[in-house]
Amino acid sequence: MNTPLIRPELVTSPEGPFLAAAELTQRESRATASHSHARGQLMGALSGLVSVGVNRQHWVVPAIHAIWIPPHCEHSVRSHGPFSGWSVFIAEQRCAELPGEPRAIRTTSLLRAAVRRAASWDGTQLDTQRSRIAEVILDELAASQAESLGLPAPEDARLLRITDALVRDLSDSRRLEQWAEWAGLSPRTLSRKFSAETGLSFAQWRAQARLLRALELVADGVSVTTIALELGYDNVSAFIDMFRRATGTTPGRYGTAEPGLTGDGRDE
Structure with a gap:
């Protein structure tokens, strides 16, 4: 049985903060049947790999990538082996400026740090400081480039x-x-x-x-x-x-390199 990734009301209810996030680690594989929700979802793996079925495509999400699933988009999820990952759920009204189609993205250090901070919040309304961090997540997603990790x-x-x-x-x-x-x-x-x-x-x-x-x-x-x-x-x-x-790297190094960094350590 899957442990809930986040409190259900934070996904299904229009009330509450416009952004909610969570991290989860479990030893067994994780599988979620096809479903949809009004909030958009940005999903990534901290370790291991996740497969997502969406819009007649099979998407693979390694640890240095994430997949964006717009509101009301049917999708299923399966992890390969032990699962450690995160999800961000974004209220539908805040998704208008975000990508309108599902996409895989390469995560940046800034995005991952902001998500980790957001995952520690208690689900109450966002104060000024938390709102700024939430806006960073939205900005990083809006500016992201699509990666070819889907198979139509x-x-x-x-x-x-x-x-x-x-x-x-x-x-x-x-x-x-x-x-x-x-x-x-x-x-x-x-x-x-x-x-x-x-x-x-x-x-x-x-x-x-x-x-x-x-x-x-x-x-x-x-x-x-x-x-x-x-x-x-x-x-x-x-x-x-x-x-x-x-x-851009070998199988042995894949997932260990810092994403989004050039050789001199600057964000691309």
Whole structure:
């Protein structure tokens, strides 16, 4: 059974402070069925990794990222292994200037410090000092850039057969032409419909699926060699190169570098 992340009335009631936050650590995995609420939610992991299902997409949220879920947006949540994370709930009327669509963001030191302070509050109305900290959280979210940590699902049944088969075995390296023959459509139709329904080419979708699975496995402490083999890479170096291009660091260092800092220690 999941421990409530935050007092339910702080999420469901229009009364109370315009921003409420909480942190939670639990040893067992955490899973929450699809639901929605009037408040927007910014969710992040302090350790481990969280998967979020939202708007026909699968989002992966590693410890140095967070996902923004606008008000009334259906979403489900699952952690991989022990969970330590945080959430910020923002009153609907204060979400007008925030992103209108779900997005993954890379957290900054300032955002994480402000959230930690907000998580210590008792849920009463915000005084002047607390309001300033809450406004910092809103400003950081409003200024954030979207990160590519989502995987859109196609609607066509034949494309879904392909994506489902790929997710079950990401080491499958069949070419687009071979997948098209397997699913019973022409390569040209597969290519056109894949781009139209997901916004990604077939190759881009498979690469994104492999990256997101790699993030899950890294968070679970799986060895780099095992991950490379599971994802179908010919060698470990090829996998590490892919991971570095996508995330800016190696699998071994992922999640340990201070987010949002340049080499000279300044915020980007």
